[in-house]
Amino acid sequence: MSRVSTYLNFPRATEEAFMFYKSVFKTEFSVPISRFSDVPPQPGQPPLSEADKKLVMHIELPILGGHILMGADAPESMGFSVTTGNNIFINLEPDTRIETDRLFQALSSGGKIDTPLQEMFWGGYFGSLVDRFGTRWMFNCTAKG
Numbered sequence: 001m002s003r004v005s006t007y008l009n010f011p012r013a014t015e016e017a018f019m020f021y022k023s024v025f026k027t028e029f030s031v032p033i034s035r036f037s038d039v040p041p042q043p044g045q046p047p048l049s050e051a052d053k054k055l056v057m058h059i060e061l062p063i064l065g066g067h068i069l070m071g072a073d074a075p076e077s078m079g080f081s082v083t084t085g086n087n088i089f090i091n092l093e094p095d096t097r098i099e100t101d102r103l104f105q106a107l108s109s110g111g112k113i114d115t116p117l118q119e120m121f122w123g124g125y126f127g128s129l130v131d132r133f134g135t136r137w138m139f140n141c142t143a144k145g
Contacts, residue, residue: 002099005060005068007089007138011082014056014073025063034058036073040121052077089128089138097125100141107131 010017015033022029037053055073063069070091074080094100104117110132117127117139125141 002095003066003068003093005070005091005093007091008069008071009074009080009082009087009089010071011080012055012073012075014059014071018056018059018061018069018071021061021063021069025061027062030060030062030068031058036078049077085134086136089136091138091140093140093142095141096143097141097145100125100139104129104137104139107137 008014008017018029034057035053036048036055036057038057041047052075055075057072059071061069074082074087092100092103094103100117104127108129108131112130114128114130115126117125120126123142125143126139128136128138130136
């Protein structure tokens, strides 16, 4: 079933922020917290420090009306520079790859593709972009066809 969520990036405070949001909304995480230590080694990528391995790679918390708040750490040690404005994405999870491709193509028109749609190690068909109005979009389709 398709869904829309809001994705937040923090330099190194995702777990702290989401524990706060969990206490405010009085809900439970919908999936176990994924950490950067869960990522398989990537060719040409230096090993992660012990501190970076403990950071949050992905977290999900239902808030109101079926809306899901998602997040990840995006530390400078991994090449990120989080500032107000680039730390929030609208995350789309279409039911099909055809719909994912259509939406990605339409929203990227006149904008900038950050990550082209591609297969990812977690099994998703993932990509991200900034549309021509500066809105950041993230796509993650779990359908295989």
